[in-house]
Amino acid sequence: MVAHDWDAMSECVIDDLVRTGPFCDTYSGKDEYVAFISELMPTLPDYAMKVDRVVYADRVAMAELTESVAGTDTPESLVFDLAPDGRIARISIYIQRPEFALPKEAP
Secondary structure (H helix, E strand, O other), rough: OOOOOHHHHHHOOEEEEEEOOOOEEEEEEEHHHHHHHHHHHHHHOEEEEEEEEEEEEEEEEEEEEEEOOOEEEEEEEEEEEOOOOEEEEEEEEEEEEEOOOOOOOOO
């Protein structure tokens, strides 16, 4: 995705993929998702992604990462449901909002 290799990315997802974003925006089907992401990504200035960890359990994977756009970092978690062949069947994206962080108490 970061390399904008849409053909390679589309090989990683099933035809019936469902992607639900952090604002409950949903894209259904490989073609709709690849069209969305391939149009969006080139418009994001100074885009970068740092993957902090990936965890697997049976047919579920979770990635904790930070996406950066124009110097603004957004911590996220992505949950992937995997098809029996290992390709991605469902993507759910959750973001952390630092502006809503509770104040830290003094020790």
